[in-house]
Amino acid sequence: MTKGLAGKRVVVIGTGIGGSGVSALLAREGAQVLVLERNSFPGGKAASFEHQGFIYDTGVHWLSRGDKGPLGEIADLVGAEVSYRSLEPAMQFTAQGRTATLYQGMDDEEVLELLFEEIGVLPENRPGARALFKDLARERSPRELEELDEVSFSDYCVRFVDDEQLNRLLDGFTGMYMCISRRAASAAEFILCFSNQVKAKNLCYPLGGMRAVPMAYLEALESMGGEVRYSTPVERIVVESGRVRGVEAGEFIPADLVISNTGIKETVALAGRHNFPDHYLSRVDALRLSFGAVSVKYALDAEVVKPHLFCYFPDFRDPQQAERQAAIFVPVPTAADPSLAPPGCQLVLAGSLAPPGLEDREQAAAVCGEILDRIENTMRDLFPDIEDHIVWKIRTDTRYIAEISGRWTGEVIGLAQNRHQVGKNRPSQVTPVEGLYLVGADAGGRGVGTEMAADSALNLWRLLLHS
Incomplete structure (x- = not known):
C-alpha cells in the first residue's frame, strides 16, 4: 500500500485491458477504486460472448507475449490468474500463391x-x-x-x-x-x-477467451475492496476551476482522480472542450486513428479450418482473385482452448481491416459490407466445405466495435502507431485538467495493441505512485 494513494477516490471509466488493469493496480495501493462500465459485460474490445455453446471474442485476437509481457506483469502484481496456451508452429502465411510456415x-x-x-x-x-x-x-x-x-x-x-x-x-x-x-x-x-x-x-491465446484477462483483473480489484458497476455509462466528467471533481453517471459521483479508458477524443468531449487549452485541442483533433476492423465469426460442427492461425493475402496478379478476395487474419481459438466450443466443434474468427474514421453509419455499413462479403468469399475458396458445417456465423463491422468500446469509430487499436504518434509524440497520460488521466492504447504505452493497453496501465500506475 502506498501512502499517497491510500484512501484516494478514483473513478475509472471503462473495463478494457487498460481500465481493468490500472484499477486493480491502484486498488493494490489502497485507493478507493470505482470502475464504471457502459456495457452489461466487461472487457470492451477484449470482451467475449457466449452463443449456443460457443464463446467468441469481440475482436480477432492472438497475443504476442501473453504472460511474458505486460499482461502477465499486471497479473503478477495484483494476484490475478490467467492461463495461456502457445502453439508451434506459430502460424502460416500466404501471399502471391506461396505459403510459408x-x-x-x-x-x-x-x-x-x-x-x-x-x-x-x-x-x-x-x-x-x-x-x-x-x-x-x-x-x-x-x-x-x-x-x-x-x-x-x-x-x-x-x-x-x-x-x-x-x-x-x-x-x-x-x-x-x-x-x-x-x-x-x-x-x-x-x-x-x-x-x-x-x-x-x-505467441499465445488466453484460456477462456480474451475476456479472461480483464475479468481476472477485475476479480483482483474486487478482492481488494474495489467496485465495478455495469450498465453505467458516464455522461459527463465534471470539471471545476481546471480540476476534475467527479463524473455524472445517472448521479454525481465525486472523485479525486478520474482515469478514462474511453479514448482521448471521447474523453475531451466528456470533460467539455472549453476546459482544455486551444493547443491541446488542436493536437487532439489532428490525431490519426488506426484502421477499423471487420470480422466473420464461424461456429462449425467439425474441424474444418487449419492451421490454428494464419494470415492470407490474395494473389494480386490475378485480377479476379484480387477483386473477389480479402487479405485476412484468421485465429482458431478452439485450437488453443477446446472448451470454447462443444466437443468436436470449432470456432474460427476471420478478420480484415477497414478504413479508419467511419463515423457515418450508412457509409460504414456499405464499406464494411463489401469487405465482409470478400472475407466470406476467401474462406469459401480456401475451405470449400465450410458452408456445410456452419452452426452459426456472425458478421461484425466497425459500428459493432464502436458500440461496444464507446468510441466514435470502430478502430482496432485506437490512435495509429504512425511515425508522428509514438514515443515522445504519443499523447501524455496526464491531461491539462488536474486529476484527469488517460489509460489504454491512446496514451502512455508501446507495443502490440492489447499489450500496449496493459503497458499504459503499468506506466500510469508508476506515474501516480511517484507523483
Whole structure:
C-alpha cells in the first residue's frame, strides 16, 4: 500500500485491458477504486460472448507475449490468474500463391532460411533479408529506438532489402501488430513489437477467451475492496476551476482522480472542450486513428479450418482473385482452448481491416459490407466445405466495435502507431485538467495493441505512485 494513494477516490471509466488493469493496480495501493462500465459485460474490445455453446471474442485476437509481457506483469502484481496456451508452429502465411510456415524462433538462422525459401524471397535478396531480421531482433537502448520513432517502417526496411515477397510478409506483420500500413508505421514501434515477440517466443491465446484477462483483473480489484458497476455509462466528467471533481453517471459521483479508458477524443468531449487549452485541442483533433476492423465469426460442427492461425493475402496478379478476395487474419481459438466450443466443434474468427474514421453509419455499413462479403468469399475458396458445417456465423463491422468500446469509430487499436504518434509524440497520460488521466492504447504505452493497453496501465500506475 502506498501512502499517497491510500484512501484516494478514483473513478475509472471503462473495463478494457487498460481500465481493468490500472484499477486493480491502484486498488493494490489502497485507493478507493470505482470502475464504471457502459456495457452489461466487461472487457470492451477484449470482451467475449457466449452463443449456443460457443464463446467468441469481440475482436480477432492472438497475443504476442501473453504472460511474458505486460499482461502477465499486471497479473503478477495484483494476484490475478490467467492461463495461456502457445502453439508451434506459430502460424502460416500466404501471399502471391506461396505459403510459408512461421515458427516462434524467428531469430534462428535455419528458421529464417526456410521462411525465405518458402515465401519466395529472391536468392540475391536473401543476404539483405537476413541482415534485416537480425537488426529487427537485436536489443536496442531507448535512445536508439527514439532515433527511429519518426522513420517509417518501409523506409527502414529498404536500408537492407527491397523484395516483393518479403514486403508482403512485412505488410502482414505490420497489419497484425499495428493495424496500419507499412508505409505509415513507425519503424521503432514495429521493431519493439517484433523484438519483444522474438525474445518471448510466446505467441499465445488466453484460456477462456480474451475476456479472461480483464475479468481476472477485475476479480483482483474486487478482492481488494474495489467496485465495478455495469450498465453505467458516464455522461459527463465534471470539471471545476481546471480540476476534475467527479463524473455524472445517472448521479454525481465525486472523485479525486478520474482515469478514462474511453479514448482521448471521447474523453475531451466528456470533460467539455472549453476546459482544455486551444493547443491541446488542436493536437487532439489532428490525431490519426488506426484502421477499423471487420470480422466473420464461424461456429462449425467439425474441424474444418487449419492451421490454428494464419494470415492470407490474395494473389494480386490475378485480377479476379484480387477483386473477389480479402487479405485476412484468421485465429482458431478452439485450437488453443477446446472448451470454447462443444466437443468436436470449432470456432474460427476471420478478420480484415477497414478504413479508419467511419463515423457515418450508412457509409460504414456499405464499406464494411463489401469487405465482409470478400472475407466470406476467401474462406469459401480456401475451405470449400465450410458452408456445410456452419452452426452459426456472425458478421461484425466497425459500428459493432464502436458500440461496444464507446468510441466514435470502430478502430482496432485506437490512435495509429504512425511515425508522428509514438514515443515522445504519443499523447501524455496526464491531461491539462488536474486529476484527469488517460489509460489504454491512446496514451502512455508501446507495443502490440492489447499489450500496449496493459503497458499504459503499468506506466500510469508508476506515474501516480511517484507523483
